[in-house]
Structures are given as structure tokens and as C-alpha cells.
Amino acid sequence: MRDPATPHGTIGQPSDYLHARYTLRSWFFTTDHKRIGLLYLASITAFFVLGAIAAGLIRLCLVVPNGQIFTNDTYNKLFTMHGVIMVWFFLIPSIPSTFGNFLLPLMIGAKDVAFPRLNLLSWYVFMTGALFTMITLILGGVDTGWTFYAPFSTTYSNTYVIPALLGVIVVGFSSILTGLNFVVTVHKMRCPGMTWFRMPIFIWTLYATSLIFLLGTPVITLALILLVMERAFHIGVFDPRLGGDPVLFEHLFWFYSHPAVYIMVLPGMGVITELVAAFAQKRVFGYKFVAYASIGLASITFLVWGHHMFVNGQSQLASTVFSFLSFAVAVPSAVKVYNWTATIHKGNIRLDTPMLYAMGYIGLFVLGGLTGLFLATLAVDAHLHDTYFVVAHFHYIMVGGTMLAFLGGLHYWWPKFTGRMYPEAFGRVGAFLIFIGFNVTFFPQFILGYLGMPRRYHVYPPEFQLLNILSSAGSTILAVGYFFPMIYLIWSLWFGKRAPANPWQARGLEWTTSSPPPPHNFAVTPRVDFEPYDYAIKAREVG
Amino acid sequence: MNGAPGPAQYPLLLWPQAASHAAVHVDWLIFAFTAVTLLLTVPIFLAITYFALMYRSGRQVDRGHTVDRNVKIELSWMLIPFFLTLAFFAWGAQIFDVEQHAPANSLEIQAIGRQWMWKFQHPGGQAEINDLHVPTGQPVLINMISQDVIHSLYLPAFRVQMETLPGRYTQLWFTANRPGEYRLYCSEYCGTDHSVMDGLLYVMSPRDYAHWLSQAGSSQSLAALGKKLFSNYGCSGCHGVGATIRAPDLAGLYGRPVPMEGGGSVIADDTYIRDKILNPDNNLIAGYKQVMPSFKGVIPEDELMQLIAYIKTMESSS
Amino acid sequence: MIAEPVGIELVGHFATVSQQREAAKLGLWAWLVTELLLFAGLFLCALIIRIQHPAAVTLAATHLKFWIGAANTAVLICSSFTMSGAIALSRIGWRAGMLRFMLATAGLGTLFLGLKGFEYYQDYVEHMVPFLAGPYVLARDQATRLFVDVYFITTALHGVHLITGVSILLVLTWQASRPHFLARHQNRIEVYGLYWHFIDLIWIIVFPVLYVLNR
């Protein structure tokens, strides 16, 4: 498909952002949103590997009920590191900071984000936070769990809690800066004709995620500052010995941390909407509902955090109110899932790797979402709180949902990122391995949870061993599954097929520019007068 | 003991034993909710796979007049799942409400969670570490507190758990109906040996329970032990009969609203009495000069519970 | 008075000047939302401690230096006035007057920090600082420490914001002293003014919450 304005796919020509300049300075002092996106991709992949190793060791330790492989302290440090790294250093930045940074300006026809230097600062703030976490790891790890509950984290733990807290406080600012940048960019930098309802759904979800960044992150920054004050200088606000209430810390922590769960899920939904629309070659069913559902999710998610605290002495009124609202928060997610299914109806389906990830996502996300409703039911949570049922629930959402969306998006936009195509056959094998490995790992944990096995247990009663061995076996398949894309994607950087500007015949402004795009995205700022996802007419070519 | 085989005997346990009516009730809630969930989700899985195969690109099939917006359909599959699942919110809230209000005549066992062991005290004074013996057929209320970090007493056989907080009493009640040996865990992460802080829950028939109590080695009831402490710690010096210092009379105090100095009143429950013993300067009482010394760090948690048990028995007798 | 041209220099990736101006203002308001929620956690702690330990909080609040707090609030209100003055003059191009107002604002900000430092010294002398060495004057009622700790953290966090505010203001004043500043960067004064008014707004909330309401 000829792309008149720029000779498509001719690498080496300094026409694209990757080959414009090669110096280290051009990478580490870049203000180009595309390069910052790739900087984030590299750093979060490194952290994903670290977190995955911790997960593998945890599953290894749980093969035997008497916990002989690691000491209890080591096990506690492992699951804490797995939690902290995966939540703050992989899942939260994964889609917003990599795909968001790269694609937001492209998809709305802008030259760059609103504040490019602030965008680079957000990456350096992220790496500073990462530095603190690495220091914690090297000094000897922290054993408070990623929830840092007082008074254990402030008084009774004798591990390196303060460096870990500082790491999370600093990385919080990286999220705030990214969120701030995206909000202003979406409001002010849209190209002529790109009204709110002509934007792709992925931009709606990024906007909703940025609202949660702005409205949630400061509260946990303060909560963790109070923990540092109490542990380092004995300026106690939650100290029960002075009459303080550790449940107050839980309120402040979960006021951010439940919306943080939606920070991890919402961009995934956006990616899946793009994939389903592109591989069904069909307009998204109920575009307006899906768009409003994203914003609705970003606001209702701030009303439900109390369902993490049903059994810690919270008043019955508060628990009942939080339980009811937690049922209401499931409605926007439900409408999205049904609309994706309706989008696939009468589409022109191509089952390439991204579509396999998308369909895997829909299946696992539905299962994860509805087990969340189980946990939101008061009587059921009294039984299942802090058991492996909860572990299985949030892994179905995080790995089954966000991870599959991240991998699907990575494959879908890989040609746009690097100008190279990934090997299709290997892609599908990787997708299957991950899907199988994931289910074998985490479905037994639903049963373990209902049997009453508490989470974060280094030593567990012998009757749970069989299911734990099954789960550990699944985790090895999952590890191999993760390894696959890492290998062939890196391989494709040099030996992959040259990618045309629009390999998937998809709609969206990012596909109208060359792969990889020129440094300033568009030769001439595009003018949008067409509806989003207008698959009715042939792929449009705009310079 | 002739109860059901111990939990460890089951090679592959797929469903937890239920040892109380409420537990079975929760199980029914889960079954029904799973059924409705499958009703809502299986169509999605089938539809996706069917559409993906049926409308594969290259297959000649009728793809005419696709509609991409239908407010009625979208509203319906927003509200129908919501109202369907809302029924389970109501059912769950109803069971939870029952769990929140213990019957008056329940047997009250005191529990203390501390870093990495449980200590239970029966009204008759019997104390046990990590393991808990309870009778069937009678409501049992466990009044619990933590001595250091937040723990959580979790009894999967009754499908209930409640976190123990430092500085505040929390309650949990159940009525066991099936004798046997079950698991008892700490389910809120509390540090190094969090996973070793578990024990066995022995549910016994009332006869076996009485037998166990008799030979469990305890001379005096909790209240009797509390009465002894009441004099040992010098409380009777001010609060006893014929005391020279003007101190509030503790007879019939438990459950009564106490007038505060700054106006308003506070119900004298366990937490209030414990807090007054440890921090007498909190919640100053109207009409009394505060001279009571603080016993923080002097009286341990289990003796506090014995003192409070004694104060509860102080009707207008002394 | 010669009025200088007032305007804004277009930066590369923005299409129009108004787009750049509005983007900067919206960006700062988004940042102020995060600052407000940062302090909201502290106000919440003060409220919950008040609910759980009313007597202790009243006792601790009466030991705070009410009059120094009141004076500080007045100082910040005046600095908010001088900042408004600076913005007003920047809009009509009177750069010299604007510089004087900006320096006045920086001066008042430093006065606030001085008074605050004096108040902390008074607290230390009166043994009102529980986490430092020495006997704590309200040691009888431990719950007072919670409120006093929230007081120190809130005022210290606000102090940090004020220190950064004054230092940025001084840098901005130095930049604005160059001749063609207003023609190219007038929007910086507007945006900075929002930040300064917000620091004043936070103190206008802190003063009643900590000093006045709990007496």
C-alpha cells in the first residue's frame, strides 16, 4: 500500500525517530514522546523480569508444605518484593507510560505531549524511585507486604522499610507527572476536527487513568510519608501505643490502592477495544457507552475501597455501603465486555497473535471481575478475605487482564514502534503457552482460597499440597510462555520483516503515518473529519 | 475423639468442611452466585468463539446491515446483570448482619493475638495456646484483642474471620453444630512466623466440652482471678467499699453511659474500661478530679481481660 | 510609566499562543488538585484524631501558639495581596512595579518562615515536641502526641512548600529583571501566582483546622 508522503518502510533514511540520531544523549535527554515511551518499555521490562523471578521463587517454595526451601523471612521478603515491583514498577506504568507516551500524541494528531520536558522528568523520577527499590533489595529486602500495614511496618518490622517506602513515594510522582501530561494533552493538543467522540477509545481510557493518577496518588504519597515519619522519627500518627488507629492508615492506603487497581485495568480495556476493532475490521459496538463507561469507572472506583476492610472492625454501615457500591462499579466493566462481544459479531475476524491475546483477555477478565463480585459480598468476604481466593482474583485481573492486554498491544503496535514485523507463528505459540500456563497456575488457587488457605503463608497445612504443586507446575509453563515473546521480539529487531505503514489495515491516525513514524509524527498536521473506526471505507492515506 | 477425621487425613480436599449452620448458608450463597455468574458469562465465551470462527475473514457469510449502536440492548446488558447480582448483595448483607449481632446468652471466650501465637481464656479460667475447644449447639462469642500488630482470627469451618486490633476489642460469634477437628489460622500478615500462628479448633459435644473443662486445670473462674487482681493492683484502695479517696463507683458500670467532663457521655464497654485503666487521662469523667495512675505497661492483656470480667460481675453487690 | 509589550513566546509543539497559555494554566491546576489531596490526608488525620480523642485534642490545641498562628495567617494574606498586585501589574506591562511586588511577596513569605521558626523554637522551649529529647509537657495524656505530631507534620509540609515557593519566586524575579521578559513570558507570572495563592489557601485551611476549631 503506497504511502505517497513518506517512502514507507525505508529504514536508514533519517526520516524516522529511531534512526534520526544514535547518540546516548539523544536517548537519555530526549523530549520525543516516542523515545520516552521506549525508555519506559525497557525499564519496566527489566523490572518485570525481576518481579517474575520473585514470583517463580515463591511458587518454588510453596511446592512443599513445611517451607524448607527458603526461610520464612526470605519468603516474606520475596512476596513483598514481588508485590512492590509488579504493582508500582511494572503494572501501573506498563500501558500508560509505554503505549500511552508513544501513541497518545500520534492518535490525536499532535506533534508531542503538552509538556515534553516534564515527560522526560517523569521517566527520571521513575528511575529514582527504582533506585530506592533496588537499594532496598540489595540491603536485604523488606518484609511488610506491598500493603505496608501499620503498626507492623512502623514498629515491629526490622527490615529495610524506609528505603522501600521512599521508593514508592518517589515513583508516585512519576505517575502524577504522566497523568498531568496526558490530561492537558488530551484537552489542549487534539488536531483540528478531532472532537472528543472522534478519539479512539484507547485515548478515553488513558484520560480516565490520568484522572485516577491525579486524584489518587497524592493520598498514598502522604500515607507513606506518615509511615516514614512514624518509623524514622517516632512522629506517630497511627501508633496504637499512643492511641492512634492503624485502621486509619488502611483507609488512606486503600483510598488510592483500589483506584490503582483500575489504573492497571483501564488502559488494558482501551488496548483490547483497539485490538478487537482492528481484527474484526468493524466499528466498536456502542462507542459512546464504552467511552462514558471509562470515565464512569474512573469516578466510581473512588467510592469502593472499603471492600478491602470488611473484617477489620469497620462499622457495619460503612461495610454495607461499600459492598453496595462495589456491585455498582462492576456495571461499566460489564457493558464493555458485552460491547466487545457485540463488536466481534459479524466482523471480519483475523486470529493473529494480538487477537488471540484479546480473546484470552476477555475470557480471563470476565472471570476475574466476577470473582471480584464474590469478594464484594459481605458474608462471602468474611470467609474469603486474605485467602488464596483473593490472590487468584487479582491475578486473573492483573495477569489475565492487564498482562495479556499489554502483550497484545505490544504485538499490535510493534511494527509502529520498530518498523519490524514479529514472527506470527511464534507469536501464537507464545500466546497459547501463556494462556495455558496462567490458568493452570491460578485456577487451583481459587479452590485453595475457598478451602481456607490464608495468603502470604510460608508454611501451610499438608492437605493443600497437591493444589499448590499444580499451581507451581503451571507457573513454570507461564514462565516459558513469557520467555517466548521476549526472545522473538528482540530477534525481530534485526531479522523481522520490514513493516508497512498500516500492516493490519486498521483505522486511527497512528496508522496513517510511516512505521516507525518521523520525529514530528506527521509531515502535515492531519485534519479529522471521519468517525473513529470507520471500517466501512478503505484504509485512508494521509501524509 | 470420635468426631470427623482430622483435616490432614484428606488427600485431596476440594470443599471445606462446614461446622455451623451459617457456614452452610454461606456455601448456598456461593453456589447460587456461581450459577448466576455462569449464566451471565458462558454466553460470552460461546459467542466469542462462535463469532470468531463463523465470521473469520475469507469465509463467505452474511455480514450485512451490522448495527453498531443500540441503546436498548446496551442498557439492558448493563442493568440486568446489575440487578441480578444485587440480589446477592442483599443476601450477603443479611447473613453479615446476623454475624454482627451475637445473641445475649453466648459463651464468651477471650482471645489475645500476639506475635505468632494465640491465647484463649475460657470463662472458667481455663487458658490454652493456639488451640481452641468449643461446645456445639451453643452460641460462642470470641472477644479478641491484639498485643502488638494486627492479626486476624480465621475459622474456615465457620466461614468467619475477624481482625484483632491493638487497643480495641473486636468480636466474632458462631454456633457450631458438627463435632470434629478443624483448622484455625491467623489470616492478616503479621510478620516472620505469620504462617506458624495457626492451631486446631476442637468442636466437641457439650458433654465432652464440660469434661475437657474440668480436667483442663484451672482453679478459679475468670472473674475470680479478676477479683484477686482487683486487690493486688490496688484498685480496691480507691474503688473498693469504704475507700477514703473519692473515686467513681464501679458497681453496675458495664454498659452504662458515663457522663464526660466536656459534655456528652460514652457507653462503658470493654474498650472504654480497658482504655480508662491504661490511659486514665483520656475521656475525663464529669465531677471527678483525675488522680488515677496509668497502668499502661503494668497490667498485661490477659490480666486486663480478667479484671474486666470481674468488673462486669460487680453488680451493686460490693 | 512606560507600559512594556505583554505577550508570550510560542514554543515549538504548540499551534497557537492561547493553546500554550491555557495548557500551562490547566497543567498547574491539575498539579494543585494533587497538592490539595496531599494535604487532605492530613486534615483527615486531624479530624479522626479529634473524633477519637476529643479531650486530648482540645488540651493539645490550647497549648499551640494561637497568636503566632494568627499573625502568620495575616502575613500570608498580605503576601497573597502583593502577589495579586504583581499579576495585575504584569498584565498592564509595568515591569518595575511588578518586580517590587514580587520582592514584597518573597519578603512576606520569608517573614512567615521566620515566625514559624520562632514558633517551633517556642514549642521546643516549652517541651511541646514529643519526638525530641527531653520531657514532654503533656506526657500524662499520650493521645495529645497524635495531634501534636499531625500539627508538626502539616506545618512542616506547608513550610517545605513555602520554601520552594519563595525560592522559585526569587528565580522568577531574577529572570523578570531582564528587559524583554514580559513580552515573552508574562504567562509565567500568572501561573506562578496561582501556585502562591494556593499555598496561602492551604494555610487558610490549616490555621482553623489546627489552631482554632479545636480550642
Place this chain on the structure above:
Amino acid sequence: MTRTDWAMLRRVLRVPCITLVALVALLAINVALGATLPFRNVWIVEAGVAACMVAIVLLVSMDLLDETPLIRLFSSIGFFWLLIMFGMILTDYLYR
């Protein structure tokens, strides 16, 4: 500074002056109430006075009155989130 300059200065600084006077007056009220504690639940009045001061600074000093609706939305969304957090946490603490 010529006469017209003074007139221009007075015209430009009129609104900031009025806000200064208003804020100082409200502060004086709060300080007086705080010092004398005239009646029992005086904190309600003090809270109201503080809210007025906050509103004045927001609407006048920060020019929210003549701002685009988008900026007004962003300034009010912060306070609205405050209410959500305070309101829902109070349902826990006031009904324990």
C-alpha cells in the same frame, strides 16, 4: 508617576485591595471567636468563616470567576474528592 498612572494603579489594584480587606476581616472574626469561645459549638461558625475565606481566595484571587469552565471543573473536582474521602470515612468512624 503621573496622575493618570495613579488612577491606573488604583483601578488595577482595586479588586486585590477589597479581597485583602475581606480576608483580614474574616481572619479577625475567626481569631476573636477562637480567643473568646463565646458559645459551646463555636467551631461550626469558625468552620463557616474559614470556608468563606477559602472561597474568596479561590474565586477572586485565583480568578476562577472569569475562567473557562474546564479550569473551574478542575478546581472544584479536588474539593469534591475531599468530600468523598471525608464523607465515606466518617460513615466508618461515626457509626462504630
